[in-house]
Amino acid sequence: MTRKRRIKSLYYITHIDNLPSILQLGILSHKQIEEQHVQFAPVYDVAIVANRQKRAAPDGNSLWEFANLYFQPRNPMLYRVVNERDKHNVAILGVNPQVLNIPGSFVSIGNAASHLSEIVPVEEGIKVITEEMWGVLTSDWWREEDGSKRKIMAECLVPGLVPASFIHTIYVVSHQVADRVNASVMPYAPRVSVVPEPHMFFQPKRHYYLTSTLFLVDGDMFFSQMQTLTISVNVVGIMGKGLASRAKYQFPDVYVFYQDLCRRKVLRMGRPYLYKRETSLDKQLADDPSSLPDLNTNKWFLLFPTKRHWRETSDIRGIEEGLEWIRSNYKTEGIQSLAIPALGCGLGQLDWRDVGPLMCKYLADLGIQVAIYLPQEKEVAPECRTREFLLSARKVDESK
Numbered sequence: 001m002t003r004k005r006r007i008k009s010l011y012y013i014t015h016i017d018n019l020p021s022i023l024q025l026g027i028l029s030h031k032q033i034e035e036q037h038v039q040f041a042p043v044y045d046v047a048i049v050a051n052r053q054k055r056a057a058p059d060g061n062s063l064w065e066f067a068n069l070y071f072q073p074r075n076p077m078l079y080r081v082v083n084e085r086d087k088h089n090v091a092i093l094g095v096n097p098q099v100l101n102i103p104g105s106f107v108s109i110g111n112a113a114s115h116l117s118e119i120v121p122v123e124e125g126i127k128v129i130t131e132e133m134w135g136v137l138t139s140d141w142w143r144e145e146d147g148s149k150r151k152i153m154a155e156c157l158v159p160g161l162v163p164a165s166f167i168h169t170i171y172v173v174s175h176q177v178a179d180r181v182n183a184s185v186m187p188y189a190p191r192v193s194v195v196p197e198p199h200m201f202f203q204p205k206r207h208y209y210l211t212s213t214l215f216l217v218d219g220d221m222f223f224s225q226m227q228t229l230t231i232s233v234n235v236v237g238i239m240g241k242g243l244a245s246r247a248k249y250q251f252p253d254v255y256v257f258y259q260d261l262c263r264r265k266v267l268r269m270g271r272p273y274l275y276k277r278e279t280s281l282d283k284q285l286a287d288d289p290s291s292l293p294d295l296n297t298n299k300w301f302l303l304f305p306t307k308r309h310w311r312e313t314s315d316i317r318g319i320e321e322g323l324e325w326i327r328s329n330y331k332t333e334g335i336q337s338l339a340i341p342a343l344g345c346g347l348g349q350l351d352w353r354d355v356g357p358l359m360c361k362y363l364a365d366l367g368i369q370v371a372i373y374l375p376q377e378k379e380v381a382p383e384c385r386t387r388e389f390l391l392s393a394r395k396v397d398e399s400k
Contacts, residue, residue, distance in 0.1 A: 005130040007100075009168070010156050011073035012093040013081060015041035016181055019091060019170065023188035027067045027093070027162035043081050043090060045288070052113050057106050057157060058120070066157035068112060069095055071129060072137045073171075074200055075153045076287035077111075082201050083282060087173050091181065092200060094169035095162060100126065104159040109133070111153040111287070119157070129154060140220060141250045144284065153287065170194045173201040207371075210387050214364045214372070217339075221373045222246065223285075226339035228274070228300040232348070235269065237262035238310045242347045247301070253277070254301050261303065270321030272304040274333050300335070302326075306344045314344030316354060323362035330366060337369040346377040353384055360390040 012027050018040050022028075025038065030049065033040060042049075052063040070077075073092045081090055099105070100122050107125020110117030120128070129137065133151055142148040170185065170192055172178050178194045185192065199205055204219025221229060221243065231247050233239065237259045239248040248255040257275050261267040281299035304322050306314040322343075330338070343359060344350035352375055363370045374380050383389060 005134055007071065007097045007126070007129070010069035010071060010095045010097055010099060012067075012069050012095060012162070013043060013073060013078055014091055014093065015043045015085075016089050016091045016172070016177070016184070017041040019181065019185050020188055022093070023164050023167065023185055023192065025161070026164045027069075027095070027158075027167075029065050029067045029158075029160055031062075031065045032067075032161055041089075043085060044077075055113060055115070059104065059106075061159070063112055063157065066106075066159055067162045069099065069156045069158065069162065071154045071156070072152050074140075074202070076142065076149055076285060077153055079202060079282075080286035080288065082173075083286065087201050087203070088177050090173070090201065092171040092197075093167050094171060096166045096168055099158055099162055099166045100156060102158050102162075106157045108155040108157060110147070110150040112155045112157060114150050116147070116150060117154075122156075125154075125156075141222060141246065142285070143250060149287075164189070167192055171197045171200055173198055173203055208385055210360060210390055211364050213366065213368065214360065214370050216374055216385055216390075217371045218374050221339050221341060221371075222250065224339035224371060224373075226337040226369065226371055228302050228335050228338050230272075230302040230304050230338065230340040230343075231258075232306045232314075232341055232343055233258060233267070233303050234307045234310045234312075235262055235267050235305050236309055240310050243341055251277075251301070253279075254303075258303055267303060267305060269305050269308060269315060269318035270325060272302050272322050272325055274335070275301045275303060276334075277301060302335070302338070302340075304340070304343065306348055314348030314350050316344060316350055316358070319343045319350075319355070320358060320362075323359060327362050327366065330368065335368065337371075338363075338366075339371045339373065341373045342375045345375040352380050356380075356384060356390050357392055364391060 021038060028038065055063050057063065105122050106119050107122055108117050108119045109125065109128055112119060133154065136148045136151045142152045170181060172181055172194065175196045178196045181194050202223040204217045206218040208216040231243055233244050239245055239255055254275060261273055267273050277300055278298050306319055342352055342355055345352050345355055359372055
């Protein structure tokens, strides 16, 4: 029996300078904006938005005549916006799902600008969203090949405008931005909550600096801005769970490369292997990425063995040898910055109390930016995130 799923909110992406007018006039369609001569700060490329004029909804009206809301705001469009513009100037409006009851509304099964996305009546669309597409819409990643990049941008199309009374929350990237927004919107909507939600904007929930180049991150490593991402693997060619499983499905070329290394017995404990991928991760993740800067910055993957067989627990001695390899080879390999998970913790069953200080011992003074991503399986105790605790092993070595 299918579990009944409830849509708790819909979302609109905008520039924070537009908030006062939106909270007075509502979320307007592009046609309404033009007819009312509303001044606004764009967050989307004008040419891309103009393409929506060329597609019609089932009632014959152009998409230009609808205000569009997303079912999942953390999508390729937002990824492009926060990378193309200053994320501190972007806001996401949470909208009451009762907006779906406005007569003349439709649901687009994916990005409405794409002719692959069927535009259907609301009742039919909600059934597809909650029964067939829920996995896509609640995922942290997407791909072009399987259509998830298009589908995760499913939309609700509301004719004319979304009344301001439907807006319940304004999400922003940080507490500092929340303070700024609160000051500007309070006269117009004192009951609307302003909530800092960095994860929604592809930012870590928290980060802690240990040295000028080493910091801890609580967040999603696959959205890291570091040049090289580290994937914990075994040496038998199985990517079954955790980060390795995510890499397997999101980056199939990485998986093929990894399997070939294992087949040729090149990958072994203590000897990570660098895959110098020639495809930009931004290009894969962003909607219409052609306007993004720095698309020539390719993302590399460091395959780091933490155990011999996937059934075994992680080998802390092998992990230490791998960290020694990074320290000795990062310059010659061309690693410019590094994101690395808590090696062997979580599914590998090692304890952060042992792994954290060991990683910091080898990574604290490499001369490049290094982000260690904290275990996601369970909360790390505050005392185990401190400089004193994590740099203790390094200090002992220096005193010898």
